[in-house]
Amino acid sequence: MAWYEVRGGRPLDGAVKIQGSKNGALPVLAGALLHRGRTVLHNCPGITDVGYTLEILRSLGCSVTVEKDALILDAAGLDRNRVPESLGEKMRSSVILLGSLLGRFGEACLPYPGGCTIGKRPIDLHLKMLSEMGVTFTEEERGLKASCRRLSGAEFSLPFPSVGATENVILAAVLAEGVTVLSGAAREPEISELCRFLRGKGARIEGDGTETIRIEGVSSLEDSEFIFSSDRIVAGTYLFGGVLTRGRVFLEGAETGTLTEVLKVIEKTGAVVHTSPRGIFLDAREAFLPAGRVETSPYPGFPTDLQSALLSAMTVARGKSEIEENIFEARFQTAAQLRRMGADLEIKGNRALIRGVSSLHGTFVRAKELRGGAALVLAALGAEGTTLIQDDGYIERGYEDLLRDLGALGACMQSSTVKTK
Numbered sequence: 001m002a003w004y005e006v007r008g009g010r011p012l013d014g015a016v017k018i019q020g021s022k023n024g025a026l027p028v029l030a031g032a033l034l035h036r037g038r039t040v041l042h043n044c045p046g047i048t049d050v051g052y053t054l055e056i057l058r059s060l061g062c063s064v065t066v067e068k069d070a071l072i073l074d075a076a077g078l079d080r081n082r083v084p085e086s087l088g089e090k091m092r093s094s095v096i097l098l099g100s101l102l103g104r105f106g107e108a109c110l111p112y113p114g115g116c117t118i119g120k121r122p123i124d125l126h127l128k129m130l131s132e133m134g135v136t137f138t139e140e141e142r143g144l145k146a147s148c149r150r151l152s153g154a155e156f157s158l159p160f161p162s163v164g165a166t167e168n169v170i171l172a173a174v175l176a177e178g179v180t181v182l183s184g185a186a187r188e189p190e191i192s193e194l195c196r197f198l199r200g201k202g203a204r205i206e207g208d209g210t211e212t213i214r215i216e217g218v219s220s221l222e223d224s225e226f227i228f229s230s231d232r233i234v235a236g237t238y239l240f241g242g243v244l245t246r247g248r249v250f251l252e253g254a255e256t257g258t259l260t261e262v263l264k265v266i267e268k269t270g271a272v273v274h275t276s277p278r279g280i281f282l283d284a285r286e287a288f289l290p291a292g293r294v295e296t297s298p299y300p301g302f303p304t305d306l307q308s309a310l311l312s313a314m315t316v317a318r319g320k321s322e323i324e325e326n327i328f329e330a331r332f333q334t335a336a337q338l339r340r341m342g343a344d345l346e347i348k349g350n351r352a353l354i355r356g357v358s359s360l361h362g363t364f365v366r367a368k369e370l371r372g373g374a375a376l377v378l379a380a381l382g383a384e385g386t387t388l389i390q391d392d393g394y395i396e397r398g399y400e401d402l403l404r405d406l407g408a409l410g411a412c413m414q415s416s417t418v419k420t421k
């Protein structure tokens, strides 16, 4: 368990380098298992979800080494297909090991995935599409056993552009026999990141970034080297930190192209944004206005993963805003904690109605999930007095080191970790 103690009331001011992408890295690590050989990765984020994934990879027989800034995986000796329950249940993205283990062995045993409790998060779409590729599933005590005689390409249409289901189909289709065509696919940048990585290994994939992805199965892959993109959600978090505290921040390596909708919302507050190939500069000294009505939607819309950061920022805007959450049914858990800090907001179904107050005040709050936890830290940065945030390991799932990054932006905070076992 970790505690963050934040002394608020001082604008963020400074520069920080943005870490590698969590949601980009996790499917790529799964994808490396498809290849009977080496994969060299750079800019891999040092977060606990990556740590758990690497432990899973080791437990399956993949060699994992670190040389200078490179993470080197060698899956030539991979000889197990059962994901340990204690690790797989710790995160959501363990579910995408299904596609790559099926591609490699035609068989996989997987516990039901964990991850943040932001909704029910069923995996029916993953299972339906893999079934159409020839996979049969049997239920085990804490998960599923999947097997197929041969993975075959198929054509299907997703009723909702699920990111994870799109990734699972891509991973399963790379070494499958024949052609797979997925329409209604997710268009998130992390899908293109995975496809770029797999193409670098010799996979034949086209159409990523659009609603229709076509994958032609190949018989094997090759050694490759890959650099992860920066994390657009981490960059967005720090941008909203800038807005909330009316500060000035430079985010080195932040990619403008994947943040278009977020930057539009930020500019509505009165903040000024300058973008360049080096990163994003935000001057939020005059960011007093509410963002108005914002709804989350699949990419290229406003990302659900930044909804809590926006919610925090809007609690101190001069006026009313409304946020509609359209992806996860339980992603307003931060609201009750923000109210403890003096925020005036109401949750009605999937909508949050926020009336900005002049300032929040420090108190004791509790992180209930990853992005909500980071949003509480942002709120604390803008609040009067000291806020104590209790976090049961959520924030480190996605942020390498919030203390290091926000410290570089001038935040006055400290953290401590308490071992609970």
Ligand SMILES: CC(=O)N[C@H]1[C@@H](OP(=O)(O)OP(=O)(O)OC[C@H]2O[C@@H](n3ccc(=O)[nH]c3=O)[C@H](O)[C@@H]2O)O[C@H](CO)[C@@H](O)[C@@H]1O
Residues within 6 Å of the ligand: 023, 026, 092, 093, 119, 120, 121, 122, 123, 124, 125, 126, 127, 160, 161, 162, 163, 164, 165, 190, 304, 305, 327, 328, 329
């Ligand atoms: C590790 C990772 O990349 N996580 C991201 C991924 O999660 P994840 O891949 O879990 O998100 P999905 O896009 O699959 O989920 C979106 C919606 O579809 C529903 N659904 C999904 C699959 C399914 O089989 N059935 C079903 O009903 C979910 O309950 C949810 O309501 O995309 C989300 C949406 O951008 C992000 O918030 C997460 O950060």
Ligand SMILES: C=C(OP(=O)(O)O)C(=O)O
Residues within 6 Å of the ligand: 022, 023, 091, 092, 093, 114, 115, 116, 118, 305, 370, 371, 398
């Ligand atoms: C919801 C998230 O992650 P996960 O899908 O891994 O739980 C997130 O990154 O905000």
